[in-house]
Amino acid sequence: MEGSEKNIKILKGNIIYTETSDLFNIVKNGYIVVQENYIVGVYDKLPEKFKNINIENYEDKLIIPGLIDLHTHASQFAIKGIGYDKELLPWLNTYTFVEEAKFKNISYATKIYKEFVDELYNEGTTRAVIFATIHTEATEILMNLLDEKGIVAYVGKVNMDRNCPDTLMENSDESIKNTLNWIQNCSKKYKFVKPIITPRFVPSCTSYLMNELGNIAINDTIPVQSHISENLSEIQWVKELHPECKNYGDVYDKFNLFGQTKTIMAHCVHLTEEEINKIKKNKVLIAHCPTSNVNLSSGIAPISKLLRKEVLIGLGSDIAGGECLSMLSVMASAIRMSKLRKVCFKEDEKSLTLKEVFYLATKGGGKFFGNVGSFEKGYEFDALVIDDDNLWKDNKGSIEERIERLVYLGNQKNIISRYICGREI
Amino acid sequence: MEGSEKNIKILKGNIIYTETSDLFNIVKNGYIVVQENYIVGVYDKLPEKFKNINIENYEDKLIIPGLIDLHTHASQFAIKGIGYDKELLPWLNTYTFVEEAKFKNISYATKIYKEFVDELYNEGTTRAVIFATIHTEATEILMNLLDEKGIVAYVGKVNMDRNCPDTLMENSDESIKNTLNWIQNCSKKYKFVKPIITPRFVPSCTSYLMNELGNIAINDTIPVQSHISENLSEIQWVKELHPECKNYGDVYDKFNLFGQTKTIMAHCVHLTEEEINKIKKNKVLIAHCPTSNVNLSSGIAPISKLLRKEVLIGLGSDIAGGECLSMLSVMASAIRMSKLRKVCFKEDEKSLTLKEVFYLATKGGGKFFGNVGSFEKGYEFDALVIDDDNLWKDNKGSIEERIERLVYLGNQKNIISRYICGREI
Numbered sequence: 084m085e086g087s088e089k090n091i092k093i094l095k096g097n098i099i100y101t102e103t104s105d106l107f108n109i110v111k112n113g114y115i116v117v118q119e120n121y122i123v124g125v126y127d128k129l130p131e132k133f134k135n136i137n138i139e140n141y142e143d144k145l146i147i148p149g150l151i152d153l154h155t156h157a158s159q160f161a162i163k164g165i166g167y168d169k170e171l172l173p174w175l176n177t178y179t180f181v182e183e184a185k186f187k188n189i190s191y192a193t194k195i196y197k198e199f200v201d202e203l204y205n206e207g208t209t210r211a212v213i214f215a216t217i218h219t220e221a222t223e224i225l226m227n228l229l230d231e232k233g234i235v236a237y238v239g240k241v242n243m244d245r246n247c248p249d250t251l252m253e254n255s256d257e258s259i260k261n262t263l264n265w266i267q268n269c270s271k272k273y274k275f276v277k278p279i280i281t282p283r284f285v286p287s288c289t290s291y292l293m294n295e296l297g298n299i300a301i302n303d304t305i306p307v308q309s310h311i312s313e314n315l316s317e318i319q320w321v322k323e324l325h326p327e328c329k330n331y332g333d334v335y336d337k338f339n340l341f342g343q344t345k346t347i348m349a350h351c352v353h354l355t356e357e358e359i360n361k362i363k364k365n366k367v368l369i370a371h372c373p374t375s376n377v378n379l380s381s382g383i384a385p386i387s388k389l390l391r392k393e394v395l396i397g398l399g400s401d402i403a404g405g406e407c408l409s410m411l412s413v414m415a416s417a418i419r420m421s422k423l424r425k426v427c428f429k430e431d432e433k434s435l436t437l438k439e440v441f442y443l444a445t446k447g448g449g450k451f452f453g454n455v456g457s458f459e460k461g462y463e464f465d466a467l468v469i470d471d472d473n474l475w476k477d478n479k480g481s482i483e484e485r486i487e488r489l490v491y492l493g494n495q496k497n498i499i500s501r502y503i504c505g506r507e508i
Numbered sequence: 509m510e511g512s513e514k515n516i517k518i519l520k521g522n523i524i525y526t527e528t529s530d531l532f533n534i535v536k537n538g539y540i541v542v543q544e545n546y547i548v549g550v551y552d553k554l555p556e557k558f559k560n561i562n563i564e565n566y567e568d569k570l571i572i573p574g575l576i577d578l579h580t581h582a583s584q585f586a587i588k589g590i591g592y593d594k595e596l597l598p599w600l601n602t603y604t605f606v607e608e609a610k611f612k613n614i615s616y617a618t619k620i621y622k623e624f625v626d627e628l629y630n631e632g633t634t635r636a637v638i639f640a641t642i643h644t645e646a647t648e649i650l651m652n653l654l655d656e657k658g659i660v661a662y663v664g665k666v667n668m669d670r671n672c673p674d675t676l677m678e679n680s681d682e683s684i685k686n687t688l689n690w691i692q693n694c695s696k697k698y699k700f701v702k703p704i705i706t707p708r709f710v711p712s713c714t715s716y717l718m719n720e721l722g723n724i725a726i727n728d729t730i731p732v733q734s735h736i737s738e739n740l741s742e743i744q745w746v747k748e749l750h751p752e753c754k755n756y757g758d759v760y761d762k763f764n765l766f767g768q769t770k771t772i773m774a775h776c777v778h779l780t781e782e783e784i785n786k787i788k789k790n791k792v793l794i795a796h797c798p799t800s801n802v803n804l805s806s807g808i809a810p811i812s813k814l815l816r817k818e819v820l821i822g823l824g825s826d827i828a829g830g831e832c833l834s835m836l837s838v839m840a841s842a843i844r845m846s847k848l849r850k851v852c853f854k855e856d857e858k859s860l861t862l863k864e865v866f867y868l869a870t871k872g873g874g875k876f877f878g879n880v881g882s883f884e885k886g887y888e889f890d891a892l893v894i895d896d897d898n899l900w901k902d903n904k905g906s907i908e909e910r911i912e913r914l915v916y917l918g919n920q921k922n923i924i925s926r927y928i929c930g931r932e933i
Contacts, residue, residue: 161902164916165909167843168861198901380847380859406916418592422805423845427852434805436593476623477586484590491589491831 092117092505093133096141096468097482098125100148100458104390104442108458109482114138115146117464120505125458141468141500145485147441148456149209149465149503150410151448154308154349154370154399156214157225157238158183158192160199163403167378171314171404174379176248179403183216183241184250192221199402200228204508206409207498209465210235210452212308212347212370212399214281217241217253219265230273233508235452235465239281239308240265244292247283259295266303275504277306280344284310285321285334297339306345306451308370309335312358313350314381332358342367347451349399350375351389352382359394368395368451371443373416375404383424386417386443387433397448398440414440414490437487468500469493517542517930518558521566521893522907523550525573525883529815529867533883534907539563540571542889545930550883566893566925570910572866573881574634574890574928575835576873579733579774579795579824581639582650582663583608583617585624588828592803596739596829599804601673604828608641608666609675617646624827625653629933631834632923634890635660635877637733637772637795637824639706642666642678644690655698658933660877660890664706664733665690669717672708684720691728700929702731705769709735710746710759722764731770731876733795734760737783738775739806757783767792772876774824775800776814777807784819793820793876796868798841800829808849811842811868812858822873823865839865839915862912893925894918 094117098110108125116123116133124130129138159179166178186192203211213229213236215222222240229236240262244255253261266278280300282288288296300307312318312331321331328334332354335341341348342365349370354362362369371386381404389396398417400408407413421435435443449456455463471479474488474497489497501508519542523535533550541548541558549555554563584604591603611617628636638654638661640647647665654661665687669680678686691703705725707713713721725732737743737756746756753759757779760766766773767790774795779787787794796811814821823842825833832838846860860868874881880888896904899913899922914922926933 164899164913165905167912167916168859195901377844377847380851382851383848419802420848422802423808423848423852426805426807427848434593474589476620480590487592488589491592 090119091133091136093129093136093138094141094146094466095138096144096146098146098458099482099486101438101442101446102457102459104439104447107438107441107483111482115458117505120463122458122460122462122464124460144499145469145471145482145489147467147469148445148449148458149467149501150207150444151397151456152208152211152400152408152410153347153368153397153448153451154372155211155402155408157196157199158186158214158216159403160202161195164406169379170316171379171381172316180248180251184248186216186218186221189220189224192218193224196221196225196228200232200234202408203234204232204501205495207467207495207501208234208408208410209501209503210449210455212237212279212451214239214241214308217243217251217258219261222265223269226269226273226276230276233275233503233506235275235503237277237279237306237308239279242282242292242296243287245289246286255289255292258292262296262299266299266305280305280307280340282309282340284317285331286317286324290338293338293340297343300344301339304344307340308347308349309340310350311335311348312353313376314379315353318353330355330358332361336361336365341365345451349401350381350384352376352384359389359392363392363394366395368397370399371396371417372399372401372405373420374407374413375401377416377420378406379404383420385424385432387421387435390439395447395450396443397451398444409494410444411490411493414444417443437483437490441486464502464505466502467498469497470499471497473497515544516548516558516561518554518561518563519566519571519891520563521569521571523571523883524907524911526863526867526871527882527884529864529872532863532866532908536907540883542930545888547883547885547887547889549885569924570894570896570907570914572892572894573870573874573883574892574926575632575869576822576881577633577636577825577833577835578772578793578822578873578876579797580636580827580833582621582624583611583639583641584828585627586620589831594804595741596804596806597741605673605676609673611641611643611646614645614649617643618649621646621650621653625657625659627833628659629657629926630920632892632920632926633659633833633835634926634928635874635880637662637704637876639664639666639733642668642676644686647690648694651694651698651701655701658700658928658931660700660928662702662704662731662733664704666706666708667717667721668708668712670714671711680714680717683717687721687724691724691730705730705732705765707734707765709742710756711742711749715763718763718765722768725769726764729769732765733772733774734765735775736760736773737778738801739804740778743778755780755783757786761786761790766790770876774826775806775809777801777809784814784817788817788819791820793822795824796821796842797824797826797830798845799831799838800826802841802845803831804829808845810849810857812846812860815864820872820875821868822876823869834919835869836915836918839869842868862908862915865915866911889927889930891927892923894922895924896922898922
């Protein structure tokens with residue numbers, strides 16, 4: 084017997100995960116053995132040495148890795164589903180900045196962040212990388228709520244010191260000082276939640292600010308998140324703001340915000356080949372946000388091509404460019420957008436398959452957190468148990484068909500148990 | 509006082525409809541007066557003559573026209589949300605034909621059709637144009653169920669006499685005979701439901717069969733529905749099957765199935781200019797099925813362009829190419845697809861606006877049924893009452909924003925009352 088029995092947990096059910104993006108690992112009526120936080124193994128027949136341990140028998144249910152949201156704005160939760168007649172820049176000015184300014188008010192922030200965290204939990208998102216606002220006090224409230232809930236998250240106090248309304252404009256030095264204080268205050272405070280350096284995007288941050296944020300990231304080994312190459316007008320704007328840089332990515336790279344520490348870049352719709360190569364070289368993780376990219380008419384990121392180039396990619400709900408926190412819905416959206424990219428451009432481009440988007444929503448995004456998002460040996464045990472009985476009126480299909488229908492027609496009500504870091508929450 | 513009081517119904521609430529596709533008609537806290545089945549008027553202040561009539565006060569709720577589904581396959585209800593890795597023709601062979609063959613079995617047909625009709629009701633679809641299967645007995649069961657529910661529908665017994673599996677292949681003369689008997693049997697049997705001539709699509713029907721179906725349509729003044737120009741392989745196949753015809757539309761036109769009686773053609777993704785002109789001239793109504801068109805990688809129909817050409821258009825859920833009967837979801841899908849068409853093709857193409865898709869889902873599709881889908885004077889009164897309280901955590905937005913959020917985030921639970929032909933069902 085490995086370890087003491089009381090640290091071992093065994094779940095039984097139909098187990099599905101993806102070691103690679105081109106294959107489902109499926110064990111029907113199989114067993115997952117977990118010791119402490121970590122997977123010991125997945126078995127179709129339970130090894131003799133575990134025979135005396137109690138089994139959580141989920142019978143015909145599906146057991147999948149927890150879903151990972153690599154990019155979302157908790158502070159935009161109250162404005163989802165409106166304003167989608169606008170593209171990115173007017174949408175930011177008309178809706179987003181007005182809403183984010185409200186987070187100076189702690190009681191408003193508490194109310195909205197509580198709703199956000201509850202919904203994140205309900206939708207089965209086990210780990211997330213999140214934008215808050217410039218307000219450090221409200222940002223810590225969000226971090227508290229996530230930690231209490233047991234959701235693993237990186238949360239960013241946003242930095243902005245140019246091209247934004249007065250209500251959100253920071254003095255550059257204060258922005259840096261507040262960021263340092265905030266990091267010091269919250270770095271070791273939480274069990275599940277960590278800070279992430281969050282320059283909003285190039286147009287909102289002066290070179291001075293970006294430079295200092297890059298220094299903080301490197302000095303304190305703090306990861307970084309931002310937006311890149313979402314919309315053509317935004318890209319043109321960045322070009323005008325930084326004629327000294329070769330491209331959008333080059334601006335972040337110059338300031339050590341492009342993979343010098345662990346980095347997520349959201350959107351990546353219109354990257355140049357040079358930017359793609361740099362992203363791959365620097366191991367920047369792309370957060371693909373298909374729903375947001377269509378809602379704000381940004382375009383369709385070439386994810387299938389990027390996958391074949393072995394760039395790191397996960398999925399993001401991008402609330403409130405996306406209207407919905409459900410990563411199942413984002414998976415369906417990713418498939419749909421890739422089909423339209425193929426149909427419209429008739430390039431040597433492939434549609435994303437079900438297994439590819441499943442991989443992106445689990446192991447792909449999980450890489451930002453370490454060995455996360457799969458049921459391979461040694462991975463942290465995050466899982467969802469799915470009851471899909473209501474989706475099948477007659478006999479159920481194959482396991483792969485059950486996953487497909489879950490992605491297209493399932494919702495939070497199909498999730499009956501959530502495990503994060505080995506613990507049921 | 510016009511008419512007797514007991515034939516007049518008054519509803520109060522926030523009233524939204526579209527007389528044209530470029531404008532919302534909105535009356536906040538307004539009154540709809542209905543006499544028998546028909547709208548007398550919409551008022552912001554109730555005229556004196558109606559003062560003694562009881563008011564159904566829906567307070568801050570939204571009152572919108574009933575939603576119209578111009579194209580859906582009741583017989584594919586059990587296979588929604590699977591098989592979307594395939595394009596149209598392999599999808600038909602692998603999933604659809606296998607499923608439709610099951611409708612020879614009356615108990616299976618009854619079970620699935622009952623679930624379909626319940627869901628149609630739940631989703632707030634007040635009128636629909638529906639494909640059944642080749643089986644007349646099962647088709648009549650579907651018609652019975654719809655009529656009992658009070659949903660207005662055209663239902664088609666499908667005709668197929670070539671290029672399909674034996675289980676669905678009809679002998680041409682029997683197909684014609686069965687169709688004639690079926691029409692005779694059901695033409696006057698129902699209050700809300702009528703038959704519609706339904707050649708599946710050109711590849712499934714011989715010229716002989718199409719010719720006879722066109723004759724029946726004209727002789728008995730029966731409307732027609734079919735598919736056209738959904739997928740490039742399908743179009744190529746039709747070209748090979750009918751080298752004597754100029755294009756796909758020309759095949760139907762030759763056999764009097766293209767507007768000679770009231771006609772719906774579903775999809776219209778890749779129409780030629782010549783076909784578009786013929787569709788306009790013949791007043792064929794296009795059923796735009798955006799969700800299905802992306803799920804089966806068919807493409808994006810140029811709906812904004814067609815709208816500006818003043819072609820008649822409505823929306824279709826196209827279960828099971830589409831995975832969902834909700835016309836709210838189809839409306840969101842139509843907006844999304846149009847944005848991607850604009851982004852990808854960078855043509856002189858506009859995205860569809862919220863008011864345009866609202867128009868398509870109500871008055872646009874309603875035209876197939878007469879004066880339906882609007883709250884203009886003399887229109888038949890079909891309406892949904894919407895409680896969107898759960899969609900707004902803080903203060904509600906404008907009426908237009910409430911409609912937008914309903915389309916993106918609402919579902920059947922937001923529909924609290926349904927009226928069809930002046931009657932609450």
